[in-house]
Amino acid sequence: MPRPTPIYSDFFWKPLTQDVEQLLGLLQHHDSVRYAHFSSVWRELGFSHVFSGIPRTGEMKRFCRVAFSTAARYFLPPFNYQVRVGGLYLLYAFYHTQLSVPPIKIRLPLKDWQHVCKFMADSVSGQHYDVVYILQKLLATKAFHFTAMPHFLTFRKQRKQKVEPLCAQFLGRTMRVQDLVSSELLEEVTNIQKLYGRLKDGVESCPLAVVLPDLRPRLDHVAAEFVAWQNHTFQAESQEENSGPEGEGDETGRRARLLSSIKQKSYSSIQKASRSRRHRQAGPVETSGPDMERKQEEASIRHPRPPSLRARTWEKLRVQEESSFQSWLLSVPEQERSVQKRIRRGTSTS
Structure with missing residues (x-):
């Protein structure tokens, strides 16, 4: 019996991503990086029940990994500082509310550790001690699993990762x-x-x-x-x-104009008949009848087909049978022997 396809097979689950973006948008609306504001938004949206309703252990583990990957995505660049703080708080909340036993760790690639260190330095210089405490708490409880890749690799199977579009409101402006x-x-x-x-x-x-x-x-x-x-x-x-809809309408109109221009170019490339031949009407094509047979015979006479392999083989065999036998052969057919005997008798009687 084939194994059923897992429910959470992709790296990012679209409904969870939408809920996470809604939470980060509300946190950005508060214009604060305090953990108290995050906890109030967390309770308001009911994120405490995000891991409820999953009875199987395997599905629970997969969903925990998807949740951590989604939160870690907003914890790393290129998002602004406030969104990255919200991603860190989400990692902390997801890790301590998961129902998996033993708890699933957060995968963090080694190439992103320098971004985490710079984020810690910026938080210390900005005196955001809530952020420093949460990050130190995760490091003290060994919640991070430092790996080479952000996701599991499946050998002998090609899996194309879905590229999710980045939310433009969360991107940080360059301040260089x-x-x-x-x-x-x-x-x-x-x-x-x-x-x-x-x-x-x-x-x-x-x-x-x-x-x-x-x-x-x-x-x-x-x-x-x-x-x-x-x-x-x-x-x-x-x-x-x-x-929203106005932008979609503009996009649809631009696409329609592009398609119409392509059709006009393709229609204009068709070669038209000359004026001297336009008065002729195309009649039905005849596929049978005496005229058609006569045309086929004339075409065969003009362009004769070469003989087949079977005809060439039979021609060679017939030529070999008609050819005379060579004098040096030791064996002679029976007919020639009888002829030779008659000739000898005739010469003897004479």
Whole structure:
């Protein structure tokens, strides 16, 4: 009897992902990283019963792994800090509310450990002690299972991983420009520029101008333009997501226009008949009758078919039978022997 397909066979279960995104959205709406706000949202959505209703042990273990993978997905980059904190809290809550005995551990690839360390350092520098306590608690209870891959590998079986789209609202904005173009850096650039100007004035024969005189205002202007473009882009994306059906209608209309243009190109590529032949009407094609037979005979006369292998073989055998026997053969057919005897008798009587 074939084994039934497991219920939770994929790495991420779509209904669970939707519930997790709803929880993280509410936590982001509170604009807080405190564990008290997370616990209130957890109880409000009824996440305490997420592991209920699974009687079999194998299904429970698989669902625990799926839940941990879903939460760990939001704990790692490229999401912003608040969403990553929500992912960490979800890992802590899922680990302590699971019904599997012994408890299933959280798979964490070694390549992501540097992101966890940087996340810990940022939490300590930002004085978010709730986050530091939860992460230290998971490490102290040995809840993480450090592995090479984030999921189990199945040998001799090709399994294509489903690529789930990332939620644009949870992605973190890049802050490298604001970090680089800071007040301290601009002050240092101004001092270096002044020192370069004094050294250049001391050397009269130096025509080089390596640093522009208005370098600091230009850097401020470029950083402000980037921040304005970033805010405008995020606002446009959020408006498109909130519009919903209108965006889908635009997408449908664009696809219809594309299909119509493809059809027009394919129809225009058909070769039309010349004007001298347009008046001729295409009649029915005759497949039988005396005219058709006569045309086939004429075609066969013009292009004769070569003889078959059987005909060539019989022709060769007939030629060999008609050929005379060679004189050096020791054996002679019976007919020739009788002829020779008659010739000898005739010569003897004469």
